[in-house]
Amino acid sequence: MIKYLIKKIPKYFIQFPFFPQISEKKIYKFFENSFFDFPITKNCNYHRRIFAYNTLMKLIRKNIASPHNFLYNEYGRIDTQNGDFYVNISYSGDYIAVILSDCPVGIDIQKVRRRNDILMKHIGVNCKNLSDFSATQIFSQKESFSKALSQGLNMDFNKIIIKNACTHNITINDDYVCAYTKGEKR
């Protein structure tokens, strides 16, 4: 089972005047009182995170009967408490992507950027003749794979070999790419 949602963040959500005035402490409080165990990190993009979590909760409510508590693993990635289902979120630019599955799963959305040859070499991609779109797509596939393993950027992307059987692209538009990887049931 794979269910995903990709949404453009509404402008009113970003521009809502109340948000910038909320202190970090209050934001932590908000998450403490919600279903989430929010990792206390220094760098957070709260607007996108809150929008992504709201979207994720809608997806869970629609597809799973009871709400669950989220836990974070040692890499700061969401893990589920009982392993019944797996969730993952990603955001880039104006978009967020959330995914829900009965297997370990990772999703990544990326705004298409100018191809960076040093990065491509670093992640083991021969970038000759690759368009900006394709280069970003390969990066997105690799990141979704690393997220499916709950490792994210801690993983060596050079060692990731993408197999079409488990990693899939999601078409959005010419400016954004998205990919998800579904792992094996544990």
Add this chain to the structure above:
Amino acid sequence: MTAELKLIEDIMDLDEGTLTTDSILDDYDDWDSMTKLSLIALAKNKFSKDLNIEIVRGFITAGDICNFLNS
């Protein structure tokens, strides 16, 4: 510092002169996973520095990155 800032602007796909050493990285949409990994690759390739994601997550301003690259 200017040369390093230019390199950071380049990997973040920002116009030249956008960043200063005081620029808060989280204020920029392009301070994302791709930029962070690009920075790790850049540090290794051009500055022979071993950078990992934990160190990158600790960078608050563009100046923090410049200081690391020049250390």
